[in-house]
Amino acid sequence: MTPKHQTRPVIALAPIGRVSSTQIESLATPLRKALDADVAVTAGLELPVSAFDPRRGQYLSTALLDLLARAHRPEWERLLGVADVDLYVPELNFVFGEGDPRRGVAVFSLARLRSSDEALFHRRSATEAIHELGHAYGLGHCDNPHCVMWFSNTLAESDRKGTSFCSLHAAQLTRLRGQAIHN
């Protein structure tokens, strides 16, 4: 039994570059619910010029993870960066985001998630945020198309999977977080 006053882990959100504050705030409730954590919005970080590839017109997501790793504080269980620029890794034409379990950081971008339907845009953002945080806790991809850890290539897949973990991933997440606490 968990005492009510037990402090919950904190997930920190850091805007990177120019990001709508409405969009950042819309993440708080879904993240709190999906990950049973408190959510804190931190000071914004500047988009590093060195992360930009002018030939591709995109930012290297791994470079944003480096930036987040430097900003990460021990009192945060995980740090999630929220950007609004197109992200890539060398082997793919784009990524929605990236997560790093070793350093406990993740990043995702709003750039490819927009919709004229504001509620759908918020839901997509929450889905990708939770997916990348899942990686930052050490989860891999899922073969259940309704699990948030399904690897989305398209917005249709992102919309289908939604913000919930399948039972296997929910159990694995609890285990990984428990290990981190007792280490």
Ligand SMILES: [Zn+2]
């Ligand atoms: Zn993934």
Ligand SMILES: [Zn+2]
């Ligand atoms: Zn799963």
